[in-house]
Amino acid sequence: MKFDSAAGQNVIDQGRIVGKSYPRVDGPLKVSGLAPYAHEYHSDAPNAAYGVIVGAGISKGRITAIDTSEAERAPGVVLVMTHRNAPKQFGIGHAPPGGTGPQQDEKDGGGEKPGRHNKPQLQGPEVRHFDQSVAFVVAETFEQARDAARLVRITYAVEKGRFDLAAEKDKGEMPEDTPDSNVGNFDSAFAAAPAKIDVTYTTPDQAHSMMEPHASIARWDGDQLTLWTSHQIIHWGVDGVAGTLGIHKDKVRVISAYIGGGFGSKLMIYGDPILAALAARQLGRPVKVALTRPQIYNHTSHRPATIQRLRLGAGIDGKLLAIGHDVWCGNLPEGEAENAADQTKLLYAGANRLLRTRKTELDLPLGASMRAPGEAVGLLALECAMDELAEKLGLDPIEFRILNDTQFDPEKGPERPFSTRHLVECLRTGADKFGWSKRNPKPGMVRDGRWLIGIGVASAIRNNLVMASGARVRLSGDGVLTIQTQMTDIGTGSYTILAQIGAEMLGLPMDKVRVELGDSSFPQSAGSGGSWGANSASAGLYYACENLRNAIAQRAGFNSTDSQFADGKVSAGGRSRNLADVVGKDGISAEGKVEFGDLTKRFAQAAFGAHFAEVAVDSVTAEVRVRRMLSVCAAGRIINPQTARSQCLGGMTMGIGAALMEDQVVDKRFGYFVNHDLAEYHVPVHADIPDMEVIFLDELDDKSSPIKAKGVGELGICGVGAAVANAVHNATGARIRDYPLTLDKIMAKMAV
Ligand code: MOS
Numbered sequence: 024m025k026f027d028s029a030a031g032q033n034v035i036d037q038g039r040i041v042g043k044s045y046p047r048v049d050g051p052l053k054v055s056g057l058a059p060y061a062h063e064y065h066s067d068a069p070n071a072a073y074g075v076i077v078g079a080g081i082s083k084g085r086i087t088a089i090d091t092s093e094a095e096r097a098p099g100v101v102l103v104m105t106h107r108n109a110p111k112q113f114g115i116g117h118a119p120p121g122g123t124g125p126q127q128d129e130k131d132g133g134g135e136k137p138g139r140h141n142k143p144q145l146q147g148p149e150v151r152h153f154d155q156s157v158a159f160v161v162a163e164t165f166e167q168a169r170d171a172a173r174l175v176r177i178t179y180a181v182e183k184g185r186f187d188l189a190a191e192k193d194k195g196e197m198p199e200d201t202p203d204s205n206v207g208n209f210d211s212a213f214a215a216a217p218a219k220i221d222v223t224y225t226t227p228d229q230a231h232s233m234m235e236p237h238a239s240i241a242r243w244d245g246d247q248l249t250l251w252t253s254h255q256i257i258h259w260g261v262d263g264v265a266g267t268l269g270i271h272k273d274k275v276r277v278i279s280a281y282i283g284g285g286f287g288s289k290l291m292i293y294g295d296p297i298l299a300a301l302a303a304r305q306l307g308r309p310v311k312v313a314l315t316r317p318q319i320y321n322h323t324s325h326r327p328a329t330i331q332r333l334r335l336g337a338g339i340d341g342k343l344l345a346i347g348h349d350v351w352c353g354n355l356p357e358g359e360a361e362n363a364a365d366q367t368k369l370l371y372a373g374a375n376r377l378l379r380t381r382k383t384e385l386d387l388p389l390g391a392s393m394r395a396p397g398e399a400v401g402l403l404a405l406e407c408a409m410d411e412l413a414e415k416l417g418l419d420p421i422e423f424r425i426l427n428d429t430q431f432d433p434e435k436g437p438e439r440p441f442s443t444r445h446l447v448e449c450l451r452t453g454a455d456k457f458g459w460s461k462r463n464p465k466p467g468m469v470r471d472g473r474w475l476i477g478i479g480v481a482s483a484i485r486n487n488l489v490m491a492s493g494a495r496v497r498l499s500g501d502g503v504l505t506i507q508t509q510m511t512d513i514g515t516g517s518y519t520i521l522a523q524i525g526a527e528m529l530g531l532p533m534d535k536v537r538v539e540l541g542d543s544s545f546p547q548s549a550g551s552g553g554s555w556g557a558n559s560a561s562a563g564l565y566y567a568c569e570n571l572r573n574a575i576a577q578r579a580g581f582n583s584t585d586s587q588f589a590d591g592k593v594s595a596g597g598r599s600r601n602l603a604d605v606v607g608k609d610g611i612s613a614e615g616k617v618e619f620g621d622l623t624k625r626f627a628q629a630a631f632g633a634h635f636a637e638v639a640v641d642s643v644t645a646e647v648r649v650r651r652m653l654s655v656c657a658a659g660r661i662i663n664p665q666t667a668r669s670q671c672l673g674g675m676t677m678g679i680g681a682a683l684m685e686d687q688v689v690d691k692r693f694g695y696f697v698n699h700d701l702a703e704y705h706v707p708v709h710a711d712i713p714d715m716e717v718i719f720l721d722e723l724d725d726k727s728s729p730i731k732a733k734g735v736g737e738l739g740i741c742g743v744g745a746a747v748a749n750a751v752h753n754a755t756g757a758r759i760r761d762y763p764l765t766l767d768k769i770m771a772k773m774a775v
Contacts (some may be wrong), residue, residue, distance in 0.1 A: 024618070025620050030730075033729055039445070045519055049519070061253040061282075062240065062313045067240070067251070068242050071240065072310050075171075077158035080320055085772075087730065090177070091176075099167030102169070102306055102749075103159070105145055105157065106145045113266060118266055119138070119271060120270065121265075140260070143267050150580060152387060152388040154321035157177060161306065164317065185384060186690070186691045194384075195353075197380065204364075217337070217338060218415050219336040220333070220415060224330075226331070230685070231319075231324075231325070232701065233286050233328075233513075240305075240310070241310050242309040248300055248304075250299070252292070255290050255552055257511065257542070258548075261543050264296055268301075280541045282514065285514075301623055319699075325389075325390060326394070329775060331364075331410035333404055341413075341426045346376045348363075348404075350362075350380040355387075359382075366484045366741070368432075369432060372627050376434065398737070402744075407752075411758065443723075449656065450480070453480070453718070475639065477750040477751060478635070479748065479749030484629050484632075485734060490550075491563075492510065493546035494614070495612065496564070497576065504536045504537070505538075507537065510551070511551045515736060517560065522538050530591065546614055554735065557662060562729055575602065575606060579595075616711060623719075630656055633655045634742045636651070637750060644766060646766050652743070655717075656738055658722065658733045659723060659732040662730065682743070682763060684763050
């Protein structure tokens, strides 16, 4: 079904089950260890061999010699694959036979390169980044493979690489998909503005740091490949594997039923599924590969560092006159730019606007989407710059933001209104609940013993992305509804909310609904990415359920438009029948799919929020402790407040990480990330997390989907780090523009 006009009143509005909190239906499986992750399908992969990837020890250059003889002789080794004997594969530009045509949809379509998910392995002596696959050792046991991997002797010719973003940034070019945005006359408006700031912020490379490492099991049955792998978007995984191997995509089945987090790191495939598949085919037996934690940091992807210059000019009335946001980032040639100016397009009014992104080539590992790509790091800069300008104007930071609210896309004008936008309500509600009026606007004034106390705020915005998504539903004779879709649950609650949608639509209790996810043999779905999953997958399921309702009503001899589904019965015209009796012992199945029309073009669609943080900074050591946080979110219908709240708490936790800890340190001599484990790449732990609260404002967005929901997960991270940084400034007077705000940086600037 094409969703191209605002949704009217529908079954979801009943709110019998949708909109209520339900604990995760997959929770018992998770906590009892019964939910199988990619590496755990032991009985499906009998007699599996174990593969270990050998990563390049240099960042740029060539392999001049590779000696595998010792590794091949090592106990248990059954295969050593290098560029000398690896089968030919296909890179970007090569769609799999059968094409990716129907795989492409709105967001993914238009100009996307065919085969963009391909990841060929061991195709030549060239080394393009540290820990790129240079050999693959397969043995009877993991330990044997790991030991033999150390016996592969490689000699390299090292070439000079480019690893320093600051040094390379001026060679950057405008990426094709991130054109400059130039409205009005920024230069003259900025020059004439009575109040202005011109500040540069930097954000470091960051690691996704999901719990479950990338892992794959490959099994061939004739020419049919089954891959259990940890992947967020099943059809992208199928495309990548089929495209790389040059086999028809119908020959690849990808299963990712349970996923231990992704945060963007599993939107693409890396070495594990390809090497597992190649070796399994050659050996005629299943092969398992799991990356070690240290491998993940350099072998896979990360969020690229940014340098961001913010030039904001305002009148003495506090209205923004000029908004300039320049972003510099780096990546391998095939990698995308970090779109850190994206939120600046929409967040505040202002007639003169100049947004530019420049991507320069670096020889670091691939940069890719991570945890709200774009906004998450863009807001770290913009929302601190807004605070800086408010301070200069002598305005309260919240009032300054409210003064510059807009109800339409400020680049396109009133003809492109927001579908819904409740930023002001988020700010006001949060100010009230958090006790903003008690904040002392003068930094460094509030003490609690040796601690300096500060409060900060930031606006949140995250684009509402939508993706085509389908589902198959079946009501069986025992009255159980089974839902099947390629949608994934990466720890987010997809199983639970899809059960709620199904239960609501068919008038069933939650315990009569079974949800099966993450299998490419199910209808293609939006998958988990960009916070589009819950809304898009629910919408696809909604249409599938509508088709099922019609089929059931027809079988019952009822007029489908009048039929009501409640309490396990279908009723119409005063007559009522048990669903189980109507569908009979064979059951009834239906499929449905949502495709999105141009509503995202006609209306600016985004979720909004306001984040508040209170920090304590040790006046002697400059150690920062976050004491309290509050996020107020307006993100359309909240399908399940409990799982949505958990999403936001996760985002807020990540925001603390971005503000205070997370930093992949680049060795600029050798070109790799030095800290490559969770002991040295710091993310917040429980002891770092304060009292956190989340408030969802009542909101329905009828332009977003028939569910009237929007993306919510990533909204939780967008802006949080800036609220923390603004609180650190309020506490200490130190304005640190170089993330993360570690104590050495704060101490150097602390006024006390
Ligand atoms: Mo998200 S960074 O699109 O998983």
